[in-house]
Amino acid sequence: MTRRSSIRKKLVVVVMATTFAALLVSVGLIIVYDLRSYQRSLDNDLSTQAELVGHMTSAALAFDDPRLAGENLALLRTRPIVAAAAIFDENGRLFASYSAHGKTAAFPARPQSAGSRTEGDALVLFRPIVENGETIGTVWLRAENRLLERTLDYLSIALGVMLLAMATAYLLMRRIGRVITAPIVAVTEIARDVVATRDYSRRAPRVGNDEAAELADSFNAMLTEIEQRTRELEDSNAEIAREAAERSRAQQEVMRLNEQLEQRVDERTLQLALANAELANAIDEARNANQAKSAFLSAMSHELRTPLNAILGFAQILTTGSLPTTEAQKTEFATHILKAGRHLLTLINEILDLAKVESGTVTLSMEPVALGEILDECQTMIEPLAAARGIRVLFPQQADAVLLADRTRLKQVLLNLLSNAVKYNRDAGAVVLDCVQVTPERLRISVQDTGIGLRPDQLEGLFQPFNRLGQEAGPQEGTGIGLVVTRRLVELMNGTINVTSSRGVGSVFTIELGTTAPLAGAAGNAPVETGTPARGADAPHLLLYVEDNPANLKLVEEIVRFRSDLRLMAAGDGPLGLSLARAHQPEIILMDLNLPGMSGLDVLAQLRREPATRDIPVIALTANAMARDIERGIAAGFFRYLTKPVDIDKFNEAIDLTLAHLRSRKEVAP
Incomplete structure (x- = not known):
């Protein structure tokens, strides 16, 4: 009885201990995992909420509006878990705060380092607001x-x-224990009967190494007379077991192969689904790209045909004999042709700029640029356009800042914003340009107009090609490309551009650029006088023009005809131009680059090699208008670089500056 009680107790102890260990480990892992997940979820939730609050209140910080920041913080009342919140400005001062209803909060005196930390029974988080x-x-x-x-x-x-x-396991073991120990008790009783009666027909199984094993050994010792039968029986049982094991292994192998086959089928199905999804995305992207390309080409075709219609139409009227015209009409038609040609040139230049910007081939020369000089030049160029409609243009009285930018591209950006402000303004309106130093390293330039303004839906497509400011442009001409190029140029100069607009009030375009130290020897922003040099009563200056195109030569002849201080000599190719330069020693040479046989660059190189022509200033006049062509020409030694179509004002300015250079060189010569 003692042995039966011992075996039963051992079973109960083993099962209870195993159950307790398994429960302890599993429940502990679940608790630890859930608590860690809860802590991470709380941290991520607060981080996301902090980024959202920072983004919503960046405008309030930028415009110093604590009320707006407080209203944004008050939206946290929808998050009951947030007990308190605060916004600090860049100087560490408390800007706005929020406390949950019915709770009081102690706000920190100053912001601490970014991150989250536990304080008592609360979790606090600091996150910087970056704009x-x-x-x-x-x-x-x-x-x-x-x-x-x-x-x-x-x-x-x-x-x-x-x-x-544990209670369930204990109750089950009390009941199952009897089932487990009952065979052992039975074997013990059979063994005792066999020993007592020597009835060898009785059988006792051998199980384990405990009391049951001892009984089996005793029982088998008493059954020596039937040892052979027992051995045969054991051999038979072993064979059956071996066959069963082999059958079991074969079944397991079949199941494993089936699982591998199913897994491969699932993997191939998933790969096929992913490939189909990628193909569908590629087809959608290609379709969208084709639609965008078609829309762009359609708009560009319309914008190109509009000025060409005016040019070709009025040119046909002027050249046909069946439509007689008066001198006044000819002048009017020529004015229309000139205006349409300039508009077409502007459109082509803007399309080229857009193509270079979108392809990433724009090269900028970042250098310190005096803002005052740029503003003086822009004011000089924009005031005549504004005066024609009675629009007042107001510039800052003094702008001493020095920007880190590309001078040419910065001037292009400002002129585009100013011309748009004038073009889309109302008659007798105003355009205000203002400069504000937002930080020691950043300067904000704003251009404000008093036009009709833009609706919110128009602002969304403002920087799309051919959008024409996203508004009803009316009779105003425009390509709608300028703002796209302007935004990309500002971004390439490490700046930002924004726009705000009120319907019926006007629009404000703002750009922010980096500043640098003032230029050495800067003398304020007083405009430099670049007027036409005074001409004496001497003989006309000899001007040699090397050009193979008769129409271009005729145009320059007509321009020079209006200047009594110039005398023109022409050459149709490079060798003839060299011969005339050696024989007549002209004071200025105009040079086309694309000449037959000998290019303009080769002619320039030959002129520089000969002492008699080495010092003659040569001005390039060519249709090669790309930035790399201009840089190559200046590097080759051209005194000035003019591009076709010819701008008469720029042409005369280049001639006057060259003559002034020659006079100053004669004055300093011994």
Whole structure:
């Protein structure tokens, strides 16, 4: 009886211990995993909320509007877990705060380093507010950390589960233990009967190495008379077991192969689905690209045909004999042709700029640029356009800032914004350009007009090609490309551009660029006088023009005809131009680059090699208008570089500057 009680107790102890260990490990892992997940989820939730609050309040910080920041923080009332929040400005001062209803909060005196930390039963988080790569403030959030409450809840649940499981295991083992120990008791009793009666027909099984094994050994010792039968029986049982094991292994191998086959089928199906999805995306992207290309080409075709219609139409009227015209009409038609040609040239230049910007081939020369000089030049160019409609243009009285930018591209950006402000303004309106130093390293330039303004839906497509400011342009001409190029140029100069507009009030375009130290020897922003040099009463200056195109030569002849201080000599190719330069020693040479046989660059190189022509200034006049062509020409030694179509004002300015250079060189010569 003692042995039966011993075996039963051992079974109960083993099962209870195993059950307790398994429950302890599994419940502990579940609790730890859930608590870690809860902590991470709380951190991520607060981080996301802080980024959202920072993004929403960046405008309030930029415009110093604590009320707007407070209203944004008040939206946190939808998040009951957030007990308090605060916004600090870039100087670390409390800008706006929020406390949950019915709760009081102690706000930190100054923001601390970014990150989250636990303070008592709360989790606090600091996150900087970054706008355009610059920290403009800090977000502080305080949330309830229910980690301890959650831990206590889990512990109580785990304790209840473990007690219930242990009790269930104990009851089951008490019942199952009798089933397990009953065979052992039976074998013991049979063994005793066999020993007592020597009835060898009785059988006792051998199981384990405990009391049952001892009984089996005793029983088998008493059955020596039937040892052979027992051996045969054991051999038969072993064979059956071996066959069963082989059959079991074969079944397991078949199941494994089936699982591998199913897995491969699933993998191939998934790969096919992914390939189909990628193909569908590629087809959609190609379709969208074709639609965008078609829309762009359609708009570009319309914009190109519009000025060409005026040019070809009025030119046909002027050249046909069946439509007689008066001198006044000819002048009017020529004016229309000139205006349409200039508009077509502007369109082509803007399309080329857009193509270079989109392809990433634009090269900028970043250097310190005096803002005052740029503004003086822009004011000089924009005031005549504004005066024609009675629009007042107001510039800052003094602009001493020095920007880090490309001078030519910066001037292009400002002129585009100013011309748009004038073009889309109302008659007798105003255009105001203002400069504000937002930080020691950043300057904001704003261009404000008093036009009709833009609707919110128009602002969304403002920087799309051929959009024409996203508004009803009316009779105003425009390609709609300028703003696209302007935005990309500002971004390439490490700046930003924004626009705000009120319907019926006007629009404000603002750009922000980096500043640098003032230029050495800068003398304020007083405009430099570049007027036409005074001409004496001497003989006309000899001007040699090397050009193979008769129409271009005729145009320059007509321009020179209006200047009494110039005398023109022409050459149709490079060798003839060299001969005339050696024989007549002209004061200025105009040079086309694309000449037959000998290019303009080769002619220039030959002129520089000969002492008699080495010092003659040569001005390039060519249709090669790309930036790399201009840089190559200046590097080759051209005194000035003019592009076709000819701008008469720029042509005369280049001639006057060259003559002034020659006079100053004669004055300093011994």
